[in-house]
Amino acid sequence: MNKRRPIFNPKRARAKTQPDIVVVEKQLQIMPPAPHLCQVCAVAHEPDEAHNPQSFYYQYTFAMQYKRSVTWADAIAHCSEQKQELWIQFLTKLGIDIHSPDIMGGIESKEEMNRRLYGSNSMG
Template identity: 40%
Template sequence: MGKKYLSPWIMIGNTPPGTCPECAEIHDPEQPHNKASLVYQYKFYNKHGRFPTWADAMAHCSDETKNQWVEALKEYGIIVNLN
């Protein structure tokens, strides 16, 4: 495990049953994490020393899913760089 950056945020432990252990939301495991979830933001920051981007939230997704999300977010003016 990497360096812990925000030791107070280690308090964010288990998520509610039936939710994603990374973002505490209910979503298909093939879909991105909820980038707006404070649980996700602080867990990610604690591991990586920075807050997540949409590219981070969908890093585990298939290319097809990533492309669908990139296009959907573009409709809201959100540009996602997957490179």
């Protein structure tokens, strides 16, 4: 029998964005981020930029350490005061409470985000 080569599947070929999770002795363990990534949130960003609170790695390790969900306030706590102020202005414009674990502030689509940022008339 002729073995066919597997058909290219873009869903399977998509870039790996989340860290590996392995089950060891029935305990969920999470692998540390690759060395080129932020070691707190496992996302590539400059050290003085905000951590990504949408990162599964950050959410998981934060919850394990602090027994609560990560917030934007946590994600920007290490930034300069000036940078924190910019984030707070931006998030406030989006209607997101930086102290809430609801890091998306109920935003469920790009359209909703644009509407909150620019108002309902400018997005056509």
